[in-house]
Amino acid sequence: MSTNRKVPLRKCVVTGEMLPKKSMLRIVRSKEGEVSVDPTGKKSGRGAYVSxxxxxxxxxxxxxxxxxxxxxxIPEEVYDELLRLIRRESIL
Structure with missing residues (x-):
């Protein structure tokens, strides 16, 4: 393989582990203070990554x-959505 691209790593705010961005979930706070789950990883705002x-x-x-x-x-729904996403992925 000639493509030697670096895998973007992010730090889990809970475990402190450095993990590939793809294996993490991003939670984002918009300028308005709205907190939401960011499955695409592309929303603008302050992000935090969780394993x-x-x-x-x-x-x-x-x-x-x-x-x-x-x-x-952080609204409870955000945690519920994160858990839902994880459970859905573990089924697939």
């Missing part, structure tokens, strides 16, 4: 890690 594991999501919820990272209140 695609239910444990990481639950830990982030329990310890308010995303709130600290994004300096915004």
């Amino acid at each position: 695609k594991s239910e444990e990481a999501i639950e830990l982030a919820r329990k310890k308010n890690m995303l709130e600290r990272q994004l300096e915004a209140k």
